[in-house]
Amino acid sequence: xxxxxxxxxxxxxxxxxxxxxxxxxxxxxxxxxxxxxxxxxxxxxxxxxxxxxxxxxxxxxxxxxxxxxxxxxxxxxxxxxxxxxxxxxxxxxxxxxxxxxxxxxxxxxxxxxxxxxxxxxxxxxxxxxxxxxxxxxxxxxxxxxxxxxxxxxxxxxxxxxxxxxxxxxxxxxxxxxxxxxxxxxxxxxxxxxxxxxxxxxxxxxxxxxxxxxxxxxxxxxxxxxxxxxxxxxxxxxxxxxxxxxxxxxxxxxxxxxxxxxxxxxxxxxxxxxxx
Numbered sequence: 001x002x003x004x005x006x007x008x009x010x011x012x013x014x015x016x017x018x019x020x021x022x023x024x025x026x027x028x029x030x031x032x033x034x035x036x037x038x039x040x041x042x043x044x045x046x047x048x049x050x051x052x053x054x055x056x057x058x059x060x061x062x063x064x065x066x067x068x069x070x071x072x073x074x075x076x077x078x079x080x081x082x083x084x085x086x087x088x089x090x091x092x093x094x095x096x097x098x099x100x101x102x103x104x105x106x107x108x109x110x111x112x113x114x115x116x117x118x119x120x121x122x123x124x125x126x127x128x129x130x131x132x133x134x135x136x137x138x139x140x141x142x143x144x145x146x147x148x149x150x151x152x153x154x155x156x157x158x159x160x161x162x163x164x165x166x167x168x169x170x171x172x173x174x175x176x177x178x179x180x181x182x183x184x185x186x187x188x189x190x191x192x193x194x195x196x197x198x199x200x201x202x203x204x205x206x207x208x209x210x211x212x213x214x215x216x217x218x219x220x221x222x223x224x225x226x227x228x229x230x231x232x233x234x235x236x237x238x239x240x241x242x243x244x245x246x247x248x249x250x251x252x253x254x255x256x257x258x259x260x261x262x263x264x265x266x267x268x269x270x271x272x273x274x275x
Contacts, residue, residue, distance in 0.1 A: 062126025
């Protein structure tokens with residue numbers, strides 16, 4: 001069944017086990033690739049499956065979490081006489097900024113594509129419009145890969161030190177904004193250090209601005225997290241060369257010898273979760 005028909009919007013507060021990507025790449029535990037051969041080399045023999053296993057989607061803007069884009073909310077307003085009034089408005093999308101045709105706002109999902117539209121309505125503060133999406137997966141995954149069109153918004157906001165969506169930082173930095181470009185088009189993949197069950201993508205951390213951005217990620221494939229994080233044949237740890245227990249014992253003895261000679265030893269942390 002087409003996910004555009006079967007997608008359920010997740011009610012606020014019901015998304016669990018979220019991997020928040022507002023932190024740095026090292027803290028969040030992921031690596032990204034703009035090159036297909038580099039991605040293939042990183043995953044080794046791990047099999048990929050076509051599509052994206054999305055089970056639900058949560059939305060949030062400056063006024064809080066919501067599940068219905070047509071929901072009306074009460075926003076404080078002036079009454080024209082120096083007092084306060086209440087204005088009822090719905091979460092709006094696309095009145096000011098263009099967007100790719102034939103795509104539903106704020107999100108459109110199919111079996112092998114993911115479209116997310118980030119928007120901040122200029123007439124309201126904080127932002128009215130989705131500035132954060134939480135994508136919930138049917139089961140744990142270790143990565144996603146596909147063809148990405150990433151519209152970054154007005155280039156006047158461009159700052160390589162502060163990418164608006166940390167997960168897409170490398171794609172963001174590869175936009176040729178100096179020549180008037182505002183879109184990254186090309187391959188994009190992410191590989192996680194351990195299985196994840198949902199992702200939260202925050203845009204500019206909800207800061208108020210008159211701007212919009214979108215992610216149009218197509219021809220998607222995912223890395224299923226079968227067997228856990230390296231817990232058997234074909235696991236992610238084995239694919240990237242993390243030693244097995246017997247090898248670790250030998251490595252420990254070698255490291256003790258090296259420590260005695262005070263030689264610097266380049267250590268590599270295991271990708272297994274400490275819990």
